[in-house]
Amino acid sequence: MTDQTTEGPDAPRGCPVAHGGVDVARLYGPEAAADPYGGYERLRKEYGSVAPVLLEGDIPAWLVLGYRDNRRVLDNPGQFSRDARIWRDWQDGRVEATSPLLPMLAWRPDCASQDGEPHRRLRGAVTDGLLAASGRGVRRHATHFAHKQIDAFADAGQADLVADFAEYLPMLVLTRILGLTAAEGRSLVEACAQVLKGGEDAVAHNDRIIRLLGELTERRRAEPGSDFTTALLEHHAGLDTEEVVSHLRLVLIAAHTTSNLLARVLQLLLTDTAQLSGLISGQLNISAVVEEVMWNSPPLAVMPGRFAATDLELGGHHIHEGDLLVLGLAPGNLDPEVRPDPEVSVQGNQSHLAFGAGPHECPGQNIGQSIIEVGVDILLHRLPGLCLAVPPEDLTSTASAWESRLDSLPVEFAV
Numbered sequence: 001m002t003d004q005t006t007e008g009p010d011a012p013r014g015c016p017v018a019h020g021g022v023d024v025a026r027l028y029g030p031e032a033a034a035d036p037y038g039g040y041e042r043l044r045k046e047y048g049s050v051a052p053v054l055l056e057g058d059i060p061a062w063l064v065l066g067y068r069d070n071r072r073v074l075d076n077p078g079q080f081s082r083d084a085r086i087w088r089d090w091q092d093g094r095v096e097a098t099s100p101l102l103p104m105l106a107w108r109p110d111c112a113s114q115d116g117e118p119h120r121r122l123r124g125a126v127t128d129g130l131l132a133a134s135g136r137g138v139r140r141h142a143t144h145f146a147h148k149q150i151d152a153f154a155d156a157g158q159a160d161l162v163a164d165f166a167e168y169l170p171m172l173v174l175t176r177i178l179g180l181t182a183a184e185g186r187s188l189v190e191a192c193a194q195v196l197k198g199g200e201d202a203v204a205h206n207d208r209i210i211r212l213l214g215e216l217t218e219r220r221r222a223e224p225g226s227d228f229t230t231a232l233l234e235h236h237a238g239l240d241t242e243e244v245v246s247h248l249r250l251v252l253i254a255a256h257t258t259s260n261l262l263a264r265v266l267q268l269l270l271t272d273t274a275q276l277s278g279l280i281s282g283q284l285n286i287s288a289v290v291e292e293v294m295w296n297s298p299p300l301a302v303m304p305g306r307f308a309a310t311d312l313e314l315g316g317h318h319i320h321e322g323d324l325l326v327l328g329l330a331p332g333n334l335d336p337e338v339r340p341d342p343e344v345s346v347q348g349n350q351s352h353l354a355f356g357a358g359p360h361e362c363p364g365q366n367i368g369q370s371i372i373e374v375g376v377d378i379l380l381h382r383l384p385g386l387c388l389a390v391p392p393e394d395l396t397s398t399a400s401a402w403e404s405r406l407d408s409l410p411v412e413f414a415v
Helices: 029-033 038-046 068-073 116-135 137-150 164-167 169-177 180-198 202-222 228-234 240-269 273-281 286-295 329-333 365-382
Strands: 024-026 050-055 059-064 159-160 301-308 313-314 317-319 324-326 397-399 404-406 410-412
Touching: 024 029, 024 038, 029 038, 029 068, 029 397, 038 050, 050 317, 050 324, 059 068, 059 228, 068 313, 068 329, 116 228, 116 240, 116 365, 137 301, 137 365, 159 164, 164 169, 164 365, 169 180, 169 228, 180 202, 180 240, 180 301, 202 240, 202 273, 202 410, 228 240, 228 301, 240 365, 240 404, 273 286, 286 329, 286 365, 301 329, 313 329, 317 324, 324 329, 365 404
Parallel strands: 024 050, 059 324
Antiparallel strands: 050 059, 159 410, 301 324, 313 317, 397 404
16 A cells, blocks of 8 residues: 655644645555555554545545444444435545446445435345345255356366356356346456446446346336346335346345455365365365355455544544545454454354444345355365365455455366
8 A cells, every 4th residue: 555645734643635634545556456454454553443545536535444443333324324425525526427436435226325214115125135036046046057157167177266166156146136147147247347446447337237237127127027126126115217226236246246255265265275174074164164254355355435424533533524434344354452363263253344234234145155155065066176276375366445356266176
């Protein structure tokens, strides 16, 4: 993370301003991406549990690093709103309409952007729809697509479990649940990746997602089916077209982060022989492995975003009404105040931040975990002698402000 030194006699230490304040670390760019976890710890050492940072376009934000402060923000929507319409930098015109931040931070008519009664109305529709979808066979869909992905490389004796498996499995399952075709699902993988990556193409890819999901909504309005889209359209909450499309997009983005979680679970199994042998022998279950990854490498390292509903203090810093806060799920999970020794096992402890917390806690987490459990189980049964094809230290990741994704996971296996 690089520092931008600015000067201003009236700005208090830690004030997150792009110009006229203090040394502020960028949460984006090559240096930040090269060592995101090291960057979090440097910020923690300098600022404590909350640090001023700059996002793409040098837009100021507060990065919440402490576990307890993350929980305070997540659990108190009255103080820390999800409504981006109160975001001061947006109101003042400092955020361009083409900003790559907007696909992740802008207000939308979905439950993730609402608080109070509007949130409860929309969240109820999403929860009911996902519950109905999971009852119609998430594991069956995951089994079908896991075998289909493996069939494509099973005879080769080698594969990249990121590009050939993890990147697609959750997305294919979720697109089936939504009512999209497999071909549409595959085409959306790259678009979702670009939205999370940021950069100049993020808005265009987000527009493409919205267009495809809008077309799906109109198809299902004319021809209802047994899918999540139809469930939203027919829900008694009375969602309009824009609300339906926004929630379909929300679920797709969540599916893409699940692919990152699956890749990290596979990485842990293939670089830790004790974990793999424990799983194969039955002494360890996959849920315990997933829990460890969610503590140490959550699929979203930083969650966007909350907006201060009033002036307040957090982590010893004065937060102004309308300030943007981004939630450091990864650094929060590694906060030395709650994990003084990160090497100590966290098996059985589900109090990690990976799914968020409070009213906006991820409603589809059970679906994601089911997909991972099925995918890992089928891989281990289909690919005898599965092992890493490169030294563990050769594995690399690419980080954005929001996530750190494993680039590849080359493996070999018996044919």
